[in-house]
Amino acid sequence: MKTNPFISSIFVEKWIKHFIPEDLVYQFRGVEHVSFYKKKLLPLYVNLGRNLTKGLSYNLTLDTADMLKGKVFLIYDIPTYFNTNTLQLPESIGLHKVEQYPGFLIDLEKFEDITSYLQATFSKSSRYKLKKYWKRFETCFEVKYTMYWGEMNPEQFNYIFDCFYELLQKRFKEKAEYNNNLDLKEWNFYKEVAYPLILEEKASLFVIYNATKPIAITLNFLDKEILIDAITVFDTDYAKFHLGSINIIKQIEWCLERNFKTFDFSKGFFDYKERWSTLRYSFNYHILYDTTSLVSKGIANSLSQYYKLKKELRDRGLNRLFHSLRFKNGQKKSVRSKMLFDYVQYNKTIDLAQLIRIGNPITSTTLPVSLLFDFLYLNQIKYEELEVFEVVSKKNQFLFQVGDKKVLATINNVA
DSSP: OTTOGGGSHHHHHHHHHHHSOGGGEEOOTTEETOOEEEOTTSSEEEETTGGGOSOOOOEEOTTHHHHTTTOEEEEEEEETTSOOBOSSOOTTEEEEEEEEEEEEEEEGGGOSSHHHHHHHHSOHHHHHHHHHHHHHHHHHSOEEEEEEOSOOOHHHHHHHHHHHHHHHHHHHHHHTOOOGGGSHHHHHHHHHHHHHHHHTTSEEEEEEEETTEEEEEEEEEEETTEEEEEEEEEOGGGGGGTHHHHHHHHHHHHHHHTTOSEEEEEESOOHHHHHHOSEEEEEEEEEEEETTOHHHHHHHHHHHHHHHHHHHHHHTTHHHHHHHHTOOTTOOOOOOOOEEEEEEEOOSOSOGGGEEEESOGGGOSSSOHHHHHHHHHHHTOOGGGOEEEEETTSTTEEEEEETTEEEEEEEEEEO
């Protein structure tokens, strides 16, 4: 427990700085490993870090009953696979364990290497597809995988975190959904806490580069032999190559090579977590209260009912509606058009004078990046060897050339 990054002095100090006045912080001898802040007007004490931690544990001692008199302690995000000694509570202490979110993890101790993991987790056809995506991605681009852990240049960190924010903005603009990580107050906290924790090996940034450009970034927290995926995003332009899957594979591989025991996808349901995990668990909120106090019991029971209702509404999908409604400030959904392409061998019927060379196809404003990546993927061509020309006399036509090979691409449908 002492290695948990969410109770480290760095995490706690930065969280206090960004979210609460320091004079509201409390520690109790009867509750080990967790500090609290007090809610105004109520005898309610909430763990520092609140819901920005990705998993806490705590121990109760004989002093707890005295410390808890007339009070309520609310501790967010206790994973059911963490050990917490609440089995023998005295009659004066009540405890509500309220389930809130599903969690997913990979038990890495079952596997020797990435090959054994993939064989145990995916069918032969799925493994073939994953290998195909991986191979074509590395064939087409100048790929580099880097896990920043233990040391990192501060200028490099700032550059990557800025790219991180831009990729998240792009992703959730396409989804037309609000994401709390993009709130500047929360994002600035993560940016300020991540770098010193990286230097202490309690956090890491995993980055996939195309040449020098970050195209997938994951912020992890590390608890000794556990890697916890906190925030992850990839450039959706590379979706053709299933970059999200490649990102997971390379991080699992990194963990296995260093004898990590657990790869934790953390809280929240996503289909990919269910596919890749070996264990589903729960995140519970623990509400400790004084059973001899009517006020304490009333607050604890109200909190318990509130969070049960909140989970029920979330299970019904109302959180997605809520996040869509919070997509505000005049932002419009970024629509990714569905296109169909035709490819034919160039037959020299186009006047060369009608061709305009596109200097940097990835950043071109006229060439759809989906067409570019579709062509690279299908033909397994290295991006640096490709030349692209726009056909001026024909709308939605482009000429791709690699050496002597020339292919005319036409966009014939836009949905």
